[in-house]
Amino acid sequence: MKITATNIASPRQITFKGRTETTGIYKQPVESGIFLGSEDVANDEVTDRKHHGGLYKACYLFSGDHYAYWEELYPELDWQYGMFGENITVSAMDDCKLTIGSIYAVGDAEIQITIPREPCYKLGVKFGSQEIINQFVSHGFPGTYARVLKEGRVKPGDTFKLLKEVKNGITTTQFFRLLYDKNKDIGHLKKALENEGVPPQKRNKLKKFLG
Numbered sequence: 001m002k003i004t005a006t007n008i009a010s011p012r013q014i015t016f017k018g019r020t021e022t023t024g025i026y027k028q029p030v031e032s033g034i035f036l037g038s039e040d041v042a043n044d045e046v047t048d049r050k051h052h053g054g055l056y057k058a059c060y061l062f063s064g065d066h067y068a069y070w071e072e073l074y075p076e077l078d079w080q081y082g083m084f085g086e087n088i089t090v091s092a093m094d095d096c097k098l099t100i101g102s103i104y105a106v107g108d109a110e111i112q113i114t115i116p117r118e119p120c121y122k123l124g125v126k127f128g129s130q131e132i133i134n135q136f137v138s139h140g141f142p143g144t145y146a147r148v149l150k151e152g153r154v155k156p157g158d159t160f161k162l163l164k165e166v167k168n169g170i171t172t173t174q175f176f177r178l179l180y181d182k183n184k185d186i187g188h189l190k191k192a193l194e195n196e197g198v199p200p201q202k203r204n205k206l207k208k209f210l211g
Contacts, residue, residue: 001160003025004064004105005089006034008044014125022047025122026108027082033155034087036109036148041087055147056114056199058191062086062143063093074127085123086143088095088154089155095141095176099169101197108152116142116176137180146173170195185208 007027015024024045035042039054046053053059062084071079081089093114103112119137124130136142170178170191175198178188191211193203 002091003088003095003154003156003158004091005029005081005156006154007087007089008034008041008086009082009085011045013046014122016121016125021099021154025050025085025126027085027087029081031156033107033153035151035153036111037151038148044087047121051120057145058148059087059111059146060085060117060143061088061093062117063141064089064091064092066139066141069139076122077127083126084117085144090160095143095172098144098172099166100144100172100175100192101166101169101195102162103149103164105163107154107158108124109148109154110150110152110163111146111148112197113172114145114147115199116144116172116179118179140173140176142176153177166197167196178206186210
């Protein structure tokens with residue numbers, strides 16, 4: 001895996017259902033790189049601290065390999081990296097193989113893969129259609145949040161070095177399916193509950209599905 005682009009956002013106001021609010025989803029590429037802090041990315045707008053930022057969501061990674069798919073669906077948009085609100089656009093990142101809890105060195109930082117991104121109405125506002133929420137879920141490649149174990153600067157061209165892999169762990173895609181499938185895969189559910197890369201509050205919510 002290799003960093004294609006690093007992206008941050010300035011505060012921007014949007015209106016949804018008559019309500020105006022500030023968001024940091026409109027990210028722009030920064031060629032000089034970004035600094036990954038323990039709870040957020042330096043100089044990046046994180047307005048909604050309930051759903052973004054913090055120990056388990058310090059930065060967001062999305063695979064640049066899927067841009068072509070979305071550009072075909074939304075050709076009218078002004079396409080650039082950071083379109084999905086990701087801090088780091090990564091080449092050759094496969095959500096189907098990326099295991100939650102695994103640790104990577106990249107640039108001067110060390111990160112741990114945590115949980116996939118769950119799309120919300122703000123992505124719909126940015127893309128001009130709330131239909132993208134269902135499309136995003138159906139496509140099944142959500143990218144992942146990461147925990148920053150060692151703060152440091154990362155930049156385009158930096159490669160990821162696997163330091164620790166969770167063997168037979170749950171992948172980003174498998175966890176994403178747990179969140180949205182009515183019939184939960186019990187095997188995947190048990191793996192998620194045992195995984196230290198999954199935030200405690202998220203594990204507590206999943207426990208109820210064990211019955």
